[in-house]
Amino acid sequence: MSSYSPEQDDLLKRLRRIEGQVAGISxxxxxxxxxxxxxxxxxAATSALQSVSLKLLDAHLAGCVVEAAKQGGPEADVKIKEAQAAIARLVRS
Amino acid sequence: MSSYSPEQDDLLKRLRRIEGQVAGISxxxxxxxxxxxxxxxxxAATSALQSVSLKLLDAHLAGCVVEAAKQGGPEADVKIKEAQAAIARLVRS
Amino acid sequence: MSSYSPEQDDLLKRLRRIEGQVAGISxxxxxxxxxxxxxxxxxAATSALQSVSLKLLDAHLAGCVVEAAKQGGPEADVKIKEAQAAIARLVRS
Amino acid sequence: MSSYSPEQDDLLKRLRRIEGQVAGISxxxxxxxxxxxxxxxxxAATSALQSVSLKLLDAHLAGCVVEAAKQGGPEADVKIKEAQAAIARLVRS
Structure with a gap:
């Protein structure tokens, strides 16, 4: 189960709409x-994709990062570093 | 004929690849x-869409804006204002 | 005289406010x-700097680019290419 | 003590440099x-400010968020929500 499971349907709906937007642009x-x-x-399609990114990142923070932090150990560091790298990619893109 | 006609094939190839990327994300x-x-x-898909935006904007500047500026008149102002609004949307998104 | 001369006072006011914001952050x-x-x-300071960028770019398009396009020749291409590169830096930053 | 204490000197150096950059732009x-x-x-100044944002956010995640997650309770949710809102502001700006 992924951290975004509760939002899987919403994410899939958004992604299909974006796929349609891109086909429309073509x-x-x-x-x-x-x-x-x-x-x-x-x-509009770029903004919609950024909203998907933010939703995934929210789920990662509230799910994977919090879970790993509770358990402590090196895994917590790995999750934090992954989140930091993902945020930097988002901000720079 | 649009300002991006010389790059139409390249744009269509990029857009189909992005459509495939979004389907893959789904x-x-x-x-x-x-x-x-x-x-x-x-x-990656967001960056690819931004490259499409920059290509379209480049074509708009080198095509529509330059053409309208040469002819002068109120149409030149309209084209410049459209370009400025499009750039602001891109930078803010 | 620069393309942004009519907005020089407004730009200076904005920049001094941003300088104060950065000093406050320190x-x-x-x-x-x-x-x-x-x-x-x-x-907030980043958004204020981006507004300055957009104002400068607006002035460049409506001033330098339109002027160069009217006169034609290789100078017009140079101005357009400079504008395109500046926009790409803005969007990617 | 703040989450960014270990990087306070580095942050102050960066911010003073940015203040100088903005004064130079004026x-x-x-x-x-x-x-x-x-x-x-x-x-250049905008990119430098974004680097400061990413450093602060990194410190917030590795410090405040991890600490709150370990202790659990409603405080963890507050820290996560603050981080999510800060990331959204960064990505949208």
Missing amino acids: RMVADDRYCIDVLTQVS | RMVADDRYCIDVLTQVS | RMVADDRYCIDVLTQVS | RMVADDRYCIDVLTQVS
């Missing part, structure tokens, strides 16, 4: 639609 | 894969 | 203040 | 320097 590009209109849709 | 979530591994893939 | 850190409170102030 | 704007050159310095 059609706009294939149809030579106005660049600013395409950009608006790409920004 | 499968990872459905399979209850480790949250940090899912996050890494979401970050 | 005092908070020296006083060992709670990390989340410090983070909130760092986020 | 001088560039007052001197009407070329907008793209100013933008480059603003991007």
Whole structure:
């Protein structure tokens, strides 16, 4: 069971919607639609993906990190370091 | 013809790859894969979408904005304002 | 005269406020203040700096780029490429 | 004692450097320097501030969050929620 299990359905719904958004952007590009209109849709899909990232990170912190911290030991350090690296990737992307 | 016509094929290839990435993330979530591994893939897809945004914006600047600036008049202002709003959305997202 | 001359006073006011914000953050850190409170102030200063970036970029587009596009020639390409590189740095930072 | 105490000196050094960078940007704007050159310095200061944010967040996770998780109870939830909100502000800014 993963840390995001309680939100699995919500995450899958979001991801399928994003997949549809990206397919829609492909059609706009294939149809030579106005660049600013395409950009608006790409920004919307990017924001939606960032929301998925934040949801996953929330679950990781409240689940894996808290669990590992309670048990202590080197595993707690590994989980914290993974979370820190994931946050840095998110902030820099 | 749109400002990104010379890059239409490249954009379509990128968008189809991103669509596949998002479908792959859905499968990872459905399979209850480790949250940090899912996050890494979401970050990769987000970066790929941002590259598409930058390509579209580059085309808009070098195409629509330059063209409108040459012709002058209120249309040039409209194109510049659209570009500024699109950049602000990109930076804030 | 620079493209941002009409907004020079506004930009200087913003930058002095940001300088004060950063000095305030130093005092908070020296006083060992709670990390989340410090983070909130760092986020505020970061947003204020991004607003300065967007203002400068707006001025560059509406000023330098439009001017160069009207005159045409290789200078227009240089200005567009500079703007594109600056936007990419902003989006990626 | 704060979670970032071991890094207090490093943080203060970084913040003073950023304060100097912002003062330098003010001088560039007052001197009407070329907008793209100013933008480059603003991007550098923004990145430096984001590094400070990531350092503070790392300290919060490895310090406050781990400590609270070990003790359990409602305080752990509060620390996690604060971290999540701070991460969301960072990613969205």
